[in-house]
Amino acid sequence: MKKSEVRSQKSxxxxxxxxxxxxxxxxxACGIKKNGSxxxxxxxxxxxxxxxxxxxxxxxxxxxxxxxxxxxxxGLCQAVIINSGNANACTGKKGMAAALKTASLLEKxxxxxxxxAMVSSTGVIGELLPIMNGIGKGIxxxxxxxxxxxxxxxxxxxxTTDAFPKVAIEKGKIGGKExxxxxxxxxxxxxxxxxxxxxxxxATNAAIERRTLQSALxxxxxxxxxxxxxxxxxxxxxxxxxxxxxxxxxxxxxxxESGVRSKDYKTFCNMLERVCLKLAHMIxxxxxxxxxxxxxxxxxxxxxxxxxxxxxxxxxxxLVKTAFFGEDANxxxxxxxxxxxxxxxxxxxxxxxxxxxxxxxxxxxxxxDKDAMQVIKKKNICLTIYLGLGKAEETVWTTDLSYEYxxxxxxxxx
Amino acid sequence: MKKSEVRSQKSxxxxxxxxxxxxxxxxxACGIKKNGSxxxxxxxxxxxxxxxxxxxxxxxxxxxxxxxxxxxxxGLCQAVIINSGNANACTGKKGMAAALKTASLLEKxxxxxxxxAMVSSTGVIGELLPIMNGIGKGIxxxxxxxxxxxxxxxxxxxxTTDAFPKVAIEKGKIGGKExxxxxxxxxxxxxxxxxxxxxxxxATNAAIERRTLQSALxxxxxxxxxxxxxxxxxxxxxxxxxxxxxxxxxxxxxxxESGVRSKDYKTFCNMLERVCLKLAHMIxxxxxxxxxxxxxxxxxxxxxxxxxxxxxxxxxxxLVKTAFFGEDANxxxxxxxxxxxxxxxxxxxxxxxxxxxxxxxxxxxxxxDKDAMQVIKKKNICLTIYLGLGKAEETVWTTDLSYEYxxxxxxxxx
Numbered sequence: 001m002k003k004s005e006v007r008s009q010k011s012x013x014x015x016x017x018x019x020x021x022x023x024x025x026x027x028x029a030c031g032i033k034k035n036g037s038x039x040x041x042x043x044x045x046x047x048x049x050x051x052x053x054x055x056x057x058x059x060x061x062x063x064x065x066x067x068x069x070x071x072x073x074x075g076l077c078q079a080v081i082i083n084s085g086n087a088n089a090c091t092g093k094k095g096m097a098a099a100l101k102t103a104s105l106l107e108k109x110x111x112x113x114x115x116x117a118m119v120s121s122t123g124v125i126g127e128l129l130p131i132m133n134g135i136g137k138g139i140x141x142x143x144x145x146x147x148x149x150x151x152x153x154x155x156x157x158x159x160t161t162d163a164f165p166k167v168a169i170e171k172g173k174i175g176g177k178e179x180x181x182x183x184x185x186x187x188x189x190x191x192x193x194x195x196x197x198x199x200x201x202x203a204t205n206a207a208i209e210r211r212t213l214q215s216a217l218x219x220x221x222x223x224x225x226x227x228x229x230x231x232x233x234x235x236x237x238x239x240x241x242x243x244x245x246x247x248x249x250x251x252x253x254x255x256x257e258s259g260v261r262s263k264d265y266k267t268f269c270n271m272l273e274r275v276c277l278k279l280a281h282m283i284x285x286x287x288x289x290x291x292x293x294x295x296x297x298x299x300x301x302x303x304x305x306x307x308x309x310x311x312x313x314x315x316x317x318x319l320v321k322t323a324f325f326g327e328d329a330n331x332x333x334x335x336x337x338x339x340x341x342x343x344x345x346x347x348x349x350x351x352x353x354x355x356x357x358x359x360x361x362x363x364x365x366x367x368x369d370k371d372a373m374q375v376i377k378k379k380n381i382c383l384t385i386y387l388g389l390g391k392a393e394e395t396v397w398t399t400d401l402s403y404e405y406x407x408x409x410x411x412x413x414x
Numbered sequence: 415m416k417k418s419e420v421r422s423q424k425s426x427x428x429x430x431x432x433x434x435x436x437x438x439x440x441x442x443a444c445g446i447k448k449n450g451s452x453x454x455x456x457x458x459x460x461x462x463x464x465x466x467x468x469x470x471x472x473x474x475x476x477x478x479x480x481x482x483x484x485x486x487x488x489g490l491c492q493a494v495i496i497n498s499g500n501a502n503a504c505t506g507k508k509g510m511a512a513a514l515k516t517a518s519l520l521e522k523x524x525x526x527x528x529x530x531a532m533v534s535s536t537g538v539i540g541e542l543l544p545i546m547n548g549i550g551k552g553i554x555x556x557x558x559x560x561x562x563x564x565x566x567x568x569x570x571x572x573x574t575t576d577a578f579p580k581v582a583i584e585k586g587k588i589g590g591k592e593x594x595x596x597x598x599x600x601x602x603x604x605x606x607x608x609x610x611x612x613x614x615x616x617a618t619n620a621a622i623e624r625r626t627l628q629s630a631l632x633x634x635x636x637x638x639x640x641x642x643x644x645x646x647x648x649x650x651x652x653x654x655x656x657x658x659x660x661x662x663x664x665x666x667x668x669x670x671e672s673g674v675r676s677k678d679y680k681t682f683c684n685m686l687e688r689v690c691l692k693l694a695h696m697i698x699x700x701x702x703x704x705x706x707x708x709x710x711x712x713x714x715x716x717x718x719x720x721x722x723x724x725x726x727x728x729x730x731x732x733l734v735k736t737a738f739f740g741e742d743a744n745x746x747x748x749x750x751x752x753x754x755x756x757x758x759x760x761x762x763x764x765x766x767x768x769x770x771x772x773x774x775x776x777x778x779x780x781x782x783d784k785d786a787m788q789v790i791k792k793k794n795i796c797l798t799i800y801l802g803l804g805k806a807e808e809t810v811w812t813t814d815l816s817y818e819y820x821x822x823x824x825x826x827x828x
Contacts, residue, residue, distance in 0.1 A: 058750060058753040058754045059753040060753030061753075087746070090777055332504065332539025336474060336503075336539070345473045347473070365541075406739065406815060
């Protein structure tokens with residue numbers, strides 16, 4: 001596969017800085033992937049960590065997702081094991097038994113309490129997860145190489161069709177204590193061959209109250225991962241988990257303080273959002289066959305949900321995506337997408353910009369197609385739409401659609 | 415553009431049979447299309463005809479759509495003029511003036527009452543419709559060649575990226591009188607480069623009450639054209655019009671008779687549905703770059719709307735489409751699409767068939783992937799999904815997604 005310029009952008013983090021106090025990580029090959037690549041990852045906290053999670057809204061949920069949704073209720077977790085190459089989805093009771101077996105083998109090996117391990121899987125649907133000859137043999141090796149510097153190995157082991165591992169880190173101070181938030185993710189673009197499965201695992205040494213952590217995670221995911229999966233191709237396995245072990249010794253972050261949103265909470269939310277946004281952008285840049293990175297801003301909407309619907313409808317339009325690939329500033333396709341977004345619009349109030357070039361004003365073309373054609377030749381393009389109806393806005397990110405994408409997806413599995 | 419086997423399938427109607435008593439049609443080139451192809455069509459009824467219509471649900475509507483939506487209220491029409499090559503959309507007041515001018519020039523030339531002409535356009539968005547040097551000069555020529563045998567010229571003149579003209583005809587008896595229903599359509603596949611614009615114009619010599627005609631048209635469109643536009647890429651110009659001039663002299667068809675649905679109405683509905691279905695299937699077969707014609711049946715749903723949602727979500731999934739193009743019987747992508755269709759499903763009740771090969775039973779793979787791989791090599795494939803929850807069902811039609819599609823769409827306009 002030819003890697004495009006857009007896709008080859010790597011994580012900009014130095015490996016030596018990838019470290020969160022009180023956490024270890026690892027990634028190895030256990031034989032699930034036929035080509036011998038890394039396919040088993042582990043994240044481990046020295047002490048049970050406060051945990052929050054978000055899971056796929058697909059009605060068909062993989063066994064590990066069902067297991068984690070049960071376990072997250074406790075709000076505590078000490079180890080997360082993730083395999084790639086097999087989704088453990090549509091595998092019935094045997095699949096659930098395999099997920100439970102994976103968790104219990106891990107719990108015994110690292111010596112943590114029953115119920116404190118979570119499990120995640122990504123890969124092909126409908127095949128049984130190999131326990132005896134795969135994960136069972138892998139776990140001792142995996143635990144053996146656990147290290148404070150194991151994050152990049154873990155990021156590599158959760159990849160499926162990803163062109164590069166995805167890691168992001170933020171450091172900051174909360175209540176005078178140094179806080180680190182580190183995340184790893186997998187997923188390739190708007191829709192990856194393996195069903196757009198998006199996984200992210202985040203570790204922090206902050207002390208934070210459980211419901212506050214869940215609320216911060218939801219805010220961050222809504223502003224990042226939920227602004228990129230562009231065509232609703234929600235997978236059976238999508239999962240985001242965050243573990244907070246409190247090693248920083250800060251006063252526990254709570255969302256409210258004397259009835260108002262606390263400063264610590266705001267700081268934590270901002271840091272977490274930046275980590276999620278960096279990972280989300282890496283996923284878009286890693287889109288199959290992507291040649292362009294598109295930022296789509298919708299402004300002047302009545303409600304934020306309207307702005308998001310319009311932005312997502314544009315981002316999901318095959319006609320818009322192929323026009324960007326063909327470097328054609330075809331605004332007719334954009335305005336038609338807005339019109340069918342299911343929101344209230346007034347044609348004669350709509351304006352559209354390619355970067356700072358206005359192509360439509362008050363619903364009518366400005367004739368500046370030549371200038372727009374220059375913008376559309378760039379690798380990074382910002383499309384701004386003004387609806388002229390209110391003050392709400394939303395931004396989403398996507399890529400163009402190339403025939404490389406179709407080729408890659410048609411060839412997968414065969 | 416290489417035309418695939420699926421796409422090259424022509425209308426099977428003999429030209430000499432294309433005739434509806436009391437109607438004339440014509441198609442000519444008036445200079446809107448730069449390559450000199452036919453771009454102006456006319457359908458004319460000797461007497462004012464009872465008329466019904468359905469229009470795009472896109473909030474951004476082209477000027478001719480807005481004009482027709484006004485005029486349809488009267489329920490009578492005597493002539494429809496259609497141009498291709500220019501959508502007359504996003505053209506503001508000038509666009510509406512151009513649509514009105516087109517109608518009034520036509521009304522004068524054919525000598526019909528003001529308000530009895532309808533107008534339709536398809537093509538590029540955002541450019542002004544040429545009246546003086548295009549349509550204005552074309553109308554006299556067009557009226558001059560009006561003929562009872564002009565239907566195939568008209569069908570050709572409404573094409574944009576279509577590979578072949580689309581005509582369908584049905585004959586039958588209602589109340590002892592011979593009834594003809596003839597339709598022409600344009601549109602190329604699930605999403606054509608020119609924004610999926612789908613136009614259909616239907617003429618019949620049946621005598622039918624106006625509201626009955628509207629209700630029959632809605633039923634037929636819901637079962638045909640609304641079961642193919644597969645990704646919601648509703649255009650600014652979509653239009654279906656039917657004109658019934660009553661020349662057959664049958665007793666006027668009414669939907670109810672002594673409080674029950676009348677036999678005449680059922681006969682008329684069946685004939686009209688067959689015409690619409692033939693045209694709709696031709697549109698799918700004409701899909702850009704299509705190599706396969708897919709019939710997707712969802713059975714055992716609680717409600718019909720659920721069956722349609724599931725079928726449409728599968729039909730719209732890029733992952734499903736590219737898998738069919740790649741001839742990979744990847745049922746994981748199908749079950750994942752069902753799970754995110756926004757309907758209630760039970761994983762362990764789902765069964766999936768490729769033609770008559772079961773690939774999933776009760777949510778679990780049957781292992782018959784080899785047999786399924788044989789089916790998927792065919793040009794015409796029927797995918798059947800059993801939800802196991804009720805008795806409702808729905809069928810939709812679509813094509814695969816090839817890189818030819820992306821190429822064609824990326825290259826359009828430039």
